[in-house]
Amino acid sequence: MSEHARPDAGAERQSGILGMIERAGNRLPDPVFIFFYLIIAMAVISTIAWFFNWSVEHPTARDAAGDPLVVSAVSVFHPDSLRHLLVDMPRIFTGFHPLGYVLVVMLGAGVAERAGLFGTAMRAAVRDVPRLFLTPAVALVAMMGNLAADAAYVVLIPLAAVIYAAAGRHPVAGITAAFAGVSGGFSANLLPGQLDALLFGITEAAVVALDPTWTMNIAGNWFFIAAMTFVYLPIIWFVTDRIVEPRLGPWSGGTVAGGGETPETDPEGETTPAQKKGLAHAGVAVLLVCLVWLFLTVDVVSLVTLGAFSLYGGNAPLYLGDPANEVTENLVPFFSSLVAGFMILFVFAGIAYGRAAGTIKDHRDIVDMMAGAMKDMGYYLVLAFFAAYFVELFNQSQLGLISAVNGADAIRDSGLPLPIVLGLIVVFAGLLNLFVGSASAKWALMAPVLVPMLMLLNVSPEMATAAYRVGDSATNIITPLMVYFPLVLVFARRWVPEFGIGSLTSAMIPYSIWLLIAGIIMTVGWVYLGLPLGPGAEVAFTLPQAG
Template identity: 80%
Template sequence: MSDQTGNTPAPEKQTGFLGLVERAGNRLPDPAFIFFYLIIAMAVISTIAYFAGLEVEHPTRLDDSGNPVIVSAISALHPDVIRHLLVEMPEIFTGFHPLGYVLVVMLGAGVAERAGLFGTAMRAAVRDVPRLFLTPAVALAAMMGNLAADAAYVVLIPLAAVIFAAAGRHPVAGITAAFAGVSGGFSANLLPGQLDALLFGITEEAVVALDPAWTMNIAGNWYFIAAMTFLFLPVIWFVTDRIIEPRLGPWQGGTVAGSDDPDNDPDAEMTPGQKKGLAHAGIAVLIVALIWLFMTIDVVALVTGGSASLYGGNAPLFSSDTSLGTTQRLVPFFTSLVAGFMLLFIFAGVAYGRAAGTIKSHRDIVDMMAGAMKDMGYYLVLAFFAAYFVELFNESQLGLISAVNGANAIEASGLPLPIVLGLIVLFAALLNLFVGSASAKWALMAPVLVPMLMLLGVSPEMATAAYRVGDSGTNIITPLMVYFPLILVFARRWVPEFGIGSLTASMIPYSIWLIVTGILMTVAWVYLGLPLGPGAEVAYELPAATQ
């Protein structure tokens, strides 16, 4: 893309601390190679730990005499470890929990995105909004747009600029508000999505060391991320209208930039097919939701008082084990939500595409699914190296040893758990300045962080939630974020002299306010012990020690 003069100016060099971050980050290798180098480092560290005799008592396992099992560091050069890593290479890769979850959800999301449902829905959400509520409408659509993955960046952000300009407001303010919502509010949403599947898959890998029976629940942060949405919305609204837009000054340039693109024209009416498609997609979403409801609740048995049953027994997604509590009996429902969201996206995307004319045959659906898988190529490469790093970390026992020692150190410090979680948010935010990938950072942190917090009585869901808060807030101020240059190009279409320093300075107030708000929310959530999602609590109790 180019600016209004037809030329794309070269990005200006950033100075000061942000310049240091930019230069240091640019020297970092690709995240896939970061994991490769970490594997080599882990081989060296585990060997040193083995000869140093590092060991701890396992918190939940007893030997035949009833004493705690001693967990000792194992060298990556041990013959059994080498044999395992080489012989079971395919199983290590395909058994990496996040891999299956993400690919399944993306099969559905690819259909919805390529059929045009996500783009049209985002346009419909922000057009015809009164000027007073334009900022919160854009911010909310941006946060919800994360369900559409990359589409929110390439569709909503330039569209927000045109809508702001059409309303007589500065288009760059529209860009910053949308960018803050999409990227700064990366984890905030009213619905779980592919990010939940990705992160909880990594969490599940980390939990196994202490609680092999724990199962991933894609809705485990649902209440938390919904609360983030409602808290971040006024923050983005305030920063945009009271801090950023006054600094930008009044806009006098009209609505020229981007108006030649019909997808970026707020005055362009939706076609009858698009309107019909949105209506059909809404019906499809309702049908899928009802199907899941009926598979969780035996409505016939409920109405007849048990004299008749639709299934001849328990509903498929509700455990038949009456000795369990209601929450535990709903575990099949929670774990089925990955499949549920895939089917929801597929049916909604197909319903929209058939009505809008973007899907003409079943071959189009297959092509869209294949396109989504092509887009996941880089993730597959990253997942291969991440899977091997996590496996080697687990085999070395260093994750459990570090978690036990870390938990002991935190207990000895006397820090309250809410403060500990707040510090974890801050650490994740700082790390995010240098490693942009959410999954890469969590794969690095989870093997130590999750078991350590479990030992302190904090659930895996709460550990994941704290990480998500820190991962979001600093996305918008690091030039290492993959979409940062694209956002700069969008801004230069309206203000040609707008540089990387201008964009960074505009996003810093959002980042500060979002991080502060996120930390306060996390601390309050832990202090109050609020549920994080259906069946997901802040507190956690280790399973009883067994032989």
């Protein structure tokens, strides 16, 4: 690896707060042991919380008598807790949310990467593209990639590194830009997606107590999240090109992970005839896979015959077809299938490329490539075990729910002007996001308090949801408790082995700060101006008159 590719080569030159954070963070133990120490700390804290009987009333659940259910802290050393943690250890590990997504996609990506498809395609794609426009392109695709949910993390982020390296730019800058788009811009998009359906379903349940006639509008934040996309795009562009990449230094370590060169690449960067043939074959494979997914989503036969005959005997496998649902709700199976779709697409495209380019001789090469991808994920598997155990222990202690409810109550009782309250909701959601990763879990805890409170202040449920989404996105990228944070660290270490948790945190902090500031200003300004949040969704809200 070139010396220019090593962060330590320039680490001594770093100064200021970010340099201090990087150096301090890189002195921390390995992330595996950080989670191990957090498990020990959580065991102690949960026992203290249990001893002092920390508890809250659950905002929605009721006991048998109809009274609010009291949720109390649970000690790790309670017999039931210990029994669960020891007996269900395999299930806790295998049930870790991102584990299956990561391994499935990486099986396919391993074939496409090792066959040479990624390196060749990215080199051809960016050879004539100005370096200046790489960052906004990556950031926009990353934000739009949220429609693919978890697949965006395991597909777009490592691809961004390849794109940057192929363009002669530092691949870690590509990783940070993509991570900022996918995770920091988690709610920003030009189109509503499955996250909208998920969050508004929770919002609707919170509204019923005050207005049983209110119905969920899946596009209730459409205009708002589209505006977020255009607000966040220049921020990610500026932070990447003007703050993060200069701190990383120049890159001369090659176009593939580890500093090597893409196989079969002409020394002057031109694509060889075999590679061009491989790209053409891979393009056909990609088209065929996309057509298959379209066929599974749209009943082509019944569409052509105007409903006279249904090939599937009902709805298409990836489309619910319920007339009572919005189109996006009916497409939830399609969105959820994209992880499998990417895996299949990468496998077939990689095979098509490799057979034509000569990098795949027989089926054993395909198996070796998949095995190699799993070998690269060995560290992540170890890390995922400890991370899964900590997340399970934290949830079981009930401390996440207790802290969320108490924090929401504090905002409710603040008595501050309305725009400031919404700004505080953004800040509170961002702070809470450092401790509770799931967007739906946090909103399920906050919505029953925040949504009715804001409705009584003449703020619509759509605006309450929008404010929450801003805070939930901005701090995703700076907390190691975010389930994909360790994976992004693994991606960075494939290019720069010395890249530590402090390096990644310090690189992402500027994104988080500027996205949070911009999000707060946008939220407060949206309320002051009274702009529509989506079709039929306004900031103002009037409760229906009783009787």
